[in-house]
Amino acid sequence: MAMEKIARKIPASLRDHASEKLIDITLNSPNAGKMPSQLAKRILYYWQRDQLSTEVGLQRLLEASVILEPGKVIGLMAELGLPEIVVMLKETQG
Secondary structure: OHHHHHHHHOOHHHHHHHHHHHHHHHHOOOOHHHOOHHHHHHHHHHHHOOOOOOHHHHHHHHHHHHHHOHHHHHHHHHHOOOHHHHHHHHHHOO
């Protein structure tokens, strides 16, 4: 539920850029083995349909990238000027 709320808060004008950066974080992570295969399949599904920049696509990318590289995701959201999302991500990390 947290990633759904976070994905909704990403402005439409930033969704394409955010999705590209989250894809990079996910694909370049040395922690790829931590990603559940079902989540990887969902991301591939949305990627094949060019829907990773939609709200649900971003939600899946956020889920994966937070599992793999939470610090990088927080940094990305700060870089995009989204402090509210930074706070929300830090809260999900415990």
